[in-house]
Amino acid sequence: MIDTLRLTAEEAWRLVDTRELSGAELFAAYRAAIDARDGELHCYLHVCDDPGGDGLPIALKDVIGTKGIPTTAGSKILEGYLPVYDSTVVKRLKAHGFRVLGKTNTDEFAMGSSTENSAFGPSHNPWDPSRVPGGSGGGSAAAVTAGLAPWALGSDTGGSIKQPSALCGNVGLRPTYGTVSRSGIVAFASSLDQVGPVARTVRDCAFLYSVIAGRDHWDTTTVELPHAVELPEGQDLKGLRIGVPKELNEAEGIEPGVAAAVRAAIAQLEELGAEVAECSLPLSVDFGLACYYLITPAEASSNLARYDGVRYGYRADADERLEMYERTRDEGFGDEAKRRIMVGTYALSAGYYDAYYGQAQKVRTVIKREHDALFETFDALVSPTSPTVAFPLGARTADPIAMYLSDLLTIPSCMAGLPGLSVPCGLSEGLPVGLQLIGPQFAENTLFRIGHALERAIGFDPVPERLRA
Amino acid sequence: MAIDREQLLHVARLARLELREDEVERLEAQLNDILEAVSKVSELDLSDVPPTSHPLDVVNVSEADEPRPCLTVEEALANAPEREGNFFKVPPGGSS
Numbered sequence: 001m002i003d004t005l006r007l008t009a010e011e012a013w014r015l016v017d018t019r020e021l022s023g024a025e026l027f028a029a030y031r032a033a034i035d036a037r038d039g040e041l042h043c044y045l046h047v048c049d050d051p052g053g054d055g056l057p058i059a060l061k062d063v064i065g066t067k068g069i070p071t072t073a074g075s076k077i078l079e080g081y082l083p084v085y086d087s088t089v090v091k092r093l094k095a096h097g098f099r100v101l102g103k104t105n106t107d108e109f110a111m112g113s114s115t116e117n118s119a120f121g122p123s124h125n126p127w128d129p130s131r132v133p134g135g136s137g138g139g140s141a142a143a144v145t146a147g148l149a150p151w152a153l154g155s156d157t158g159g160s161i162k163q164p165s166a167l168c169g170n171v172g173l174r175p176t177y178g179t180v181s182r183s184g185i186v187a188f189a190s191s192l193d194q195v196g197p198v199a200r201t202v203r204d205c206a207f208l209y210s211v212i213a214g215r216d217h218w219d220t221t222t223v224e225l226p227h228a229v230e231l232p233e234g235q236d237l238k239g240l241r242i243g244v245p246k247e248l249n250e251a252e253g254i255e256p257g258v259a260a261a262v263r264a265a266i267a268q269l270e271e272l273g274a275e276v277a278e279c280s281l282p283l284s285v286d287f288g289l290a291c292y293y294l295i296t297p298a299e300a301s302s303n304l305a306r307y308d309g310v311r312y313g314y315r316a317d318a319d320e321r322l323e324m325y326e327r328t329r330d331e332g333f334g335d336e337a338k339r340r341i342m343v344g345t346y347a348l349s350a351g352y353y354d355a356y357y358g359q360a361q362k363v364r365t366v367i368k369r370e371h372d373a374l375f376e377t378f379d380a381l382v383s384p385t386s387p388t389v390a391f392p393l394g395a396r397t398a399d400p401i402a403m404y405l406s407d408l409l410t411i412p413s414c415m416a417g418l419p420g421l422s423v424p425c426g427l428s429e430g431l432p433v434g435l436q437l438i439g440p441q442f443a444e445n446t447l448f449r450i451g452h453a454l455e456r457a458i459g460f461d462p463v464p465e466r467l468r469a
Numbered sequence: 470m471a472i473d474r475e476q477l478l479h480v481a482r483l484a485r486l487e488l489r490e491d492e493v494e495r496l497e498a499q500l501n502d503i504l505e506a507v508s509k510v511s512e513l514d515l516s517d518v519p520p521t522s523h524p525l526d527v528v529n530v531s532e533a534d535e536p537r538p539c540l541t542v543e544e545a546l547a548n549a550p551e552r553e554g555n556f557f558k559v560p561p562g563g564s565s
Contacts, residue, residue: 178525294510
């Protein structure tokens with residue numbers, strides 16, 4: 001009997017490698033877990049039959065294009081869409097023998113923090129199904145925690161990997177912008193979108209990152225990694241300087257239980273040998289959200305212009321072409337996608353461009369400079385990933401700005417193109433708390449080293465209490 | 470800056486969105502809340518700061534111009550809501 005709730009990808013890999021288990025048996029075990037638990041959790045929008053191969057199963061967020069497998073981005077406008085080519089990350093996974101288990105739920109076009117903007121209904125948090133798993137990549141995060149996949153890929157624009165990992169109690173990496181190809185990924189905001197791994201351990205996360213990262217001919221924003229990915233070992237953090245930006249750790253809205261768990265973890269980092277000191281991001285946190293909610297809707301309004309009912313996806317009935325475009329988009333897009341298209345179109349329109357979009361791009365420079373300055377002193381920064389633990393379904397759906405605040409702490413570093421790792425650091429009110437580690441560009445190995453040491457020191461049990469045997 | 474009903478309908482037209490009446494009312498309130506929140510960026514005097522459009526220092530990426538395999542006509546048309554021969558078919562209409 002394979003316990004998919006406890007099995008790490010590393011251990012699964014060893015079992016298959018030593019032929020104690022066949023790849024088919026492993027795939028079947030995850031399919032059985034999906035059959036048993038996904039009715040309640042709704043992590044998957046599409047489940048695949050075993051495609052064969054030498055390697056491990058993996059779940060993919062449904063913004064990742066998969067040849068011949070439905071790819072909806074959580075939107076009605078892409079219902080039934082079958083990509084005719086694989087995204088680069090999927091090609092790389094297949095070259096390693098990975099077997100796609102299925103496509104996981106997401107807020108529509110990755111716009112949201114709870115999966116409640118999915119056109120196909122929300123996913124549920126495995127720790128408490130009355131609560132959200134976070135978003136937009138809530139399906140991938142919940143699937144990994146619930147043992148419905150050994151690991152998964154997500155995508156992150158302003159927190160869509162890190163925040164769901166925090167809320168579900170697993171490890172998520174948003175890589176440095178440009179290290180993972182976006183070719184074949186449904187675009188949301190192209191200057192921020194990054195694909196990254198979600199896993200049960202930091203080592204699994206690091207390995208999966210090593211498979212997908214690197215320069216790709218089909219995405220000219222990608223670069224070769226300056227150094228190879230190192231699987232973290234050991235627990236010694238001597239020589240590392242870790243900064244605690246007070247604005248990220250004392251922001252209004254951070255729950256006391258979240259702050260306490262993160263403080264305790266920071267004390268652990270010191271015990272492990274790291275040098276810890278307070279520091280400041282005076283403008284990044286205060287202005288990050290406003291900057292993000294101008295730049296990303298602007299880019300989204302442009303990226304989503306392609307959904308016009310002509311070449312693929314949903315088409316509404318109409319006698320005349322303009323009417324067809326407008327009705328297709330009204331019926332095909334959900335509320336949040338429309339809000340962002342409207343804000344973005346407005347922010348880019350004549351007369352408002354300089355005040356909104358142009359000014360936001362300058363704020364982005366300020367945010368990048370503030371982070372760069374801190375990395376002259378520190379190797380990494382630390383804070384809570386999310387201000388709160390998983391919130392109840394429906395709690396923030398009526399108030400877009402309350403929902404936007406879910407990403408207050410993850411957004412600033414995303415604007416600067418920096419890598420961020422979320423690792424579980426304890427429980428508050430019986431729900432997981434995620435700790436965010438931010439590094440300079442291309443410092444993933446440092447984040448893995450710190451995250452791995454912390455993970456071992458804390459000994460967090462990633463299996464939700466209600467699912468423990 | 471606030472957005473009124475007329476502007477909202479203008480923006481919707483630019484974005485090719487035919488909004489239903491109930492959506493117009495809801496969006497007017499929500500967009501004004503959002504615009505008020507994001508207008509915070511104007512509090513800073515950034516006249517001397519250059520804009521950032523991309524977080525990496527990557528410029529002028531070029532590669533050899535060599536032909537490679539691409540999608541076939543059948544693949545390109547595979548997801549078309551409607552096709553005629555080797556074309557996407559759309560309803561008739563003006564220049565827009």
